[in-house]
Amino acid sequence: MPEAILLRGGRVVDPAAGRDEVADVGVAEGRIVPPDALPAGALELDCSGLVIAPGLVDPHTHLRQPGGEDAETVETGCRAAALGGYTAVAPMANTDPVADDAAVIREVIDLAAAAGLCDVYPVGAVTRGLAGEDLAELGEMVEAGVRVFSDDGRVVANPQLLRNALTYALAFGEVAIAEHCEDPALSEGGQMHEGQHSAVLGLQGKPRESEEIVVARDLALARLTGGRLHLLHLSSAGSVEMVRRAKAEGLRVTAEVTPHHLVFTDADLVTYDTNLKVNPPLRTAEDRAALRRGLADGTIDVIGTDHAPHPVERKEVEFDQAAPGTIGLETALAAVLTELVEPGELSLLRAIEAMSTAPARLLGAADHGGPIEPGRPAMLVAFDPAATWVVEPPFASRSRNSAFIGRTLRGRVVHTIYRGELVVADGKAER
Ligand SMILES: [Zn+2]
Incomplete structure (x- = not known):
């Protein structure tokens, strides 16, 4: 697991801050940090075209x-x-x-x-x-x-x-x-x-x-x-x-x-x-x-x-x-x-x-829901709003009773960051 992550060039959509703009987001030691405060060797993720949200x-x-x-x-x-x-x-x-x-x-x-x-x-x-x-x-x-x-x-x-x-x-x-x-x-x-x-x-x-x-x-x-x-x-x-x-x-x-x-x-x-x-x-x-x-x-x-x-x-x-x-x-x-x-x-x-x-x-989940601001716990999702996929089993869920099976959906989760760690990277669970 990288100690620090730079999410570069995503569209940050953050309702708690009333913010919708392209920006870099830094993550270090479990928290959001200013991108210029990241330690050397941070993992860089190209997020152009992606939405970054709490x-x-x-x-x-x-x-x-x-x-x-x-x-x-x-x-x-x-x-x-x-x-x-x-x-x-x-x-x-x-x-x-x-x-x-x-x-x-x-x-x-x-x-x-x-x-x-x-x-x-x-x-x-x-x-x-x-x-x-x-x-x-x-x-x-x-x-x-x-x-x-x-x-x-x-x-x-x-x-x-x-x-x-x-x-x-x-x-x-x-x-x-x-x-x-x-x-x-x-x-x-x-x-x-x-x-x-x-x-x-x-x-x-x-x-x-x-x-x-x-x-x-x-x-x-x-x-x-x-x-x-x-x-x-x-x-x-x-x-x-x-x-x-x-x-x-x-x-x-x-x-x-x-x-x-x-x-x-x-x-x-x-x-x-x-x-x-x-x-x-x-x-x-x-x-x-x-x-x-x-x-x-x-x-x-x-x-x-x-x-x-x-x-x-x-x-x-x-x-x-x-x-x-x-x-x-x-x-x-x-x-x-x-x-x-x-x-x-x-x-x-x-x-x-x-x-x-x-x-x-x-x-009452104070660590969640944004705002995406320095010092806050790093709880983030990065998704591609344009990616299309067809819903079909298997699922990560142990069950398969999805009403959406067979439907084509647009929008795919790429990365999920939980307490500063990449638990989903490139659409795959890391653990
Ligand atoms: Zn009910």
């Missing part, structure tokens, strides 16, 4: 360890993340055992430290065992470093319990409760979005209302408590509009969208591709357009992959038997560049903000 931060990842190592481990997930340009990811709590106490949180942090590929900011469970009955040990997990709590995969169905969680979290400062907005009764048995396409395909649907009812309820509880609410993977136009109004009102709410909800619609399910079976389901072109507008205007704050690895036996089955979810760490940046930035629907600066600066703020 390392990406994924606020919504499933690393599956402990308990689901047949689908992913912390190490394989972190390698997928590094190859996707991420320097930090937030693994969700729905592991086995559930991350509902400090011991599991520390285990995941230690596994990531041993892998040395990216930082993890584990999300703690809101309720013990994700059972929705009693609050988990929030205080103990905050001490272990947790800043976001979620029962993702399930909604906190009991409104009194969510009220207590939002109120209790206030005692810890900038701690957010992140909700998977889905009414379990309304979506029971649903395989896809309920609409014209579900009728034609003969699959049971999940109506938009199963999400919107929970979004409305949760915003009311955020108003009641003054607590900090984060809404995961929004899928419907109505949800976006409610968040827009809540923000205008001054509620402390943030929202997320996934790359797959920004790219696909329920019409794509005509192939019965189980990799497009996700939760919440892909909705209509109007919903997708509202998600894109909400992301562009800042109503939706962050892009989270909801990277959800599954072993083949849970995906290569009949549609109604398949587990919901797609992997996403290795394709997220290219999907956003191809589908939103390239057509001019989203500025590159806003894309990087939503994939790095804003999620770093949500997670």
Whole structure:
């Protein structure tokens, strides 16, 4: 590993500094340094034609360890993340055992430290065992470093319990409760979005209302408590509009969208591709357009992959038997560049903000998200916005259930620098 690196001639896109210009960037001893302060013999990387940005931060990842190592481990997930340009990811709590106490949180942090590929900011469970009955040990997990709590995969169905969680979290400062907005009764048995396409395909649907009812309820509880609410993977136009109004009102709410909800619609399910079976389901072109507008205007704050690895036996089955979810760490940046930035629907600066600066703020990940300034920890990605590639297995992820298989994407990660070290060089993982 070189002690020092000079990234020469790249386009530096740094939302935290409001900066978009061609410049050299120096890295030494784990930190950003002025290029003229680099020691002799620094490794020089020609970055002309590349974009240099703060390392990406994924606020919504499933690393599956402990308990689901047949689908992913912390190490394989972190390698997928590094190859996707991420320097930090937030693994969700729905592991086995559930991350509902400090011991599991520390285990995941230690596994990531041993892998040395990216930082993890584990999300703690809101309720013990994700059972929705009693609050988990929030205080103990905050001490272990947790800043976001979620029962993702399930909604906190009991409104009194969510009220207590939002109120209790206030005692810890900038701690957010992140909700998977889905009414379990309304979506029971649903395989896809309920609409014209579900009728034609003969699959049971999940109506938009199963999400919107929970979004409305949760915003009311955020108003009641003054607590900090984060809404995961929004899928419907109505949800976006409610968040827009809540923000205008001054509620402390943030929202997320996934790359797959920004790219696909329920019409794509005509192939019965189980990799497009996700939760919440892909909705209509109007919903997708509202998600894109909400992301562009800042109503939706962050892009989270909801990277959800599954072993083949849970995906290569009949549609109604398949587990919901797609992997996403290795394709997220290219999907956003191809589908939103390239057509001019989203500025590159806003894309990087939503994939790095804003999620770093949500997670309290002070080392991440920029600015790219001397003295800051060197967390960087360099990508080629013009390189095209076809998504196909194998992946660095242990799983292969990608909704993007077969798609041609534009934009490829070339280098990822994590704590000053090149963990991905020329598109290949170094460890
Ligand atoms: Zn979820």
